[in-house]
Amino acid sequence: MKKVGNQTYELESNVTIVCGVSLVGGKEGQGPLKAYFDFVEKDDKMGEKTFEKGERKMFFKTISSCIKKAGMKNQDIDLYVGGDLMNQLVSSNYTASELEIPFLGLYNACATMAESYIIGSVFLETNGMKNVVCATGSHFSTAERQYRYPLEFGNQRQSYAQWTVTGVGASVLSTTKSASVTVKRFAIGKVTDFGISDIANMGAAMAPSAMETLVAFFEDTKTTEKDYDLIATGDLGKLGSDILKDLMLKKGFDLESNYIDCGHMIYNIDQGTIQGGSGAGCSASVFNSYILKKLQLGEFRKVLLISTGALMSTTTNQQGDTIPCIAHLVEMEGKKC
């Protein structure tokens, strides 16, 4: 691995994304990306008694399917790396207990998918490991009642609010199995805090973090937005991605033509999600469906995924703290068609 500039690293091994699997809830399955998801689950409890137990089952189904799709068995996987939004990452912990694969738990809120690709790739880069499974996800009903209000309360939502995606995404990364999509470079984000303290206004809190990581990556690699077919942020939503576009323009980069936000594109405008999707499952499910498939088909060749995370808790919010945020960037490349 080679350090490029200040925050960027270039992999020297051929780390492939063998395959990806995405699973979403019923609402996400009615959105514009419905044709791309592997599983749409209408029962968001997955037959369990609680949403939390249902979320766990979604993780297990997604990861198991992904390992199977890669033509592997659990014992072929050296490492399961990932996390989720539940306190103490319990969805991932219980899934790891079922899978019986060595596990490293990660938490960078909704930036965890990119974090897991970074750590998974680095373990593969050393040649000590052959196959790693990366996975994250989130669930509207478990996140909403943990971070904000009881579901039964039915509070009115702010005009700048987003909707936590019910969804899980998983990928098998490998240095031994060939595939058309590879991980090339990544940039590790710094935690930044721009003083937003309203936990419903996450797009505005996270946009400056996305800007900082993206600008650091462009400076480190001496590239611009024009060098990539697609630049995708994780879950800034409509408002947050508009802020990012403004901020980037001030830095001299124009995101008008090749930029999307996973949260902005996962729902239709008439689905009542206001600014769009959020949650660790947002970039995880959109990358492992729409983006990965288009990379595999050669429709995109060079893609930057910037997963964005708001790192607050209910305790910090109640104690009047502002929201620290982070964004990690991963560059993926498909084969030339």
Place this chain on the structure above:
Amino acid sequence: MKKVGNQTYELESNVTIVCGVSLVGGKEGQGPLKAYFDFVEKDDKMGEKTFEKGERKMFFKTISSCIKKAGMKNQDIDLYVGGDLMNQLVSSNYTASELEIPFLGLYNACATMAESYIIGSVFLETNGMKNVVCATGSHFSTAERQYRYPLEFGNQRQSYAQWTVTGVGASVLSTTKSASVTVKRFAIGKVTDFGISDIANMGAAMAPSAMETLVAFFEDTKTTEKDYDLIATGDLGKLGSDILKDLMLKKGFDLESNYIDCGHMIYNIDQGTIQGGSGAGCSASVFNSYILKKLQLGEFRKVLLISTGALMSTTTNQQGDTIPCIAHLVEMEGKKC
């Protein structure tokens, strides 16, 4: 990096532990290890209004001092890797925001210190990074009121309960700065669940995990307990470490002469902590004081640190789930005297 057996990896680069810093609260500072800690803080709010804000300040002080002790500045550190017990790792997040070092957040409960050494070492192994800071910690008052009862409630403690350590430990790992202690091998744990559901009985819940990782490491490396000067578990406490000794004996390994538990040794028997210490800060502060100093002095040469984590949350506990646990092992070596 070379894979050895099923779960163990051997580093091929010379990853040194340049230095370690430990900070503890007043109670820990009255225990048998008081002479070894770098900082003993009598005010467990560190002059702040809340325990949570105090915990954050403890993290910042420990990590900043560690970077300074290594003869470095923040910009010399490529990566800050670690976590804590607070929901969403907020102590680490706010610290990362102050430090302005690229950050990857980890959570494996009280196994997070070993997890951070593993991930930090692997990033260094690729030669892309030169210096990494690893840190974890915990705080009695923040953990107790988040995981169990309000402090004001003053509940009676069970005979098998442990006491969350107020303490933080940090180390700078490097491939460019020479030091007498190096990271040699590590084993990544699997999540195991042996059916314990009482969240006060964590030693019993975690002991089988420690056993599984330790036995996997011995089998992978074809070594036994006799090949090491010290085998230290993180926070099994007196009861949990007795269970581990029994379990290991059944597997043919005798831990009677060279085994300690950081939780068992951090308090005196008359300090009212019942089975001893627990928490992510337990193995972090004891390793970065007593153990590291004895490695540096040549009193120990080969040491196995097995940090142990109980991966439950209040939600899983309230929903009747059992406690999944994990243990990660790191082998450190000091120079021959």
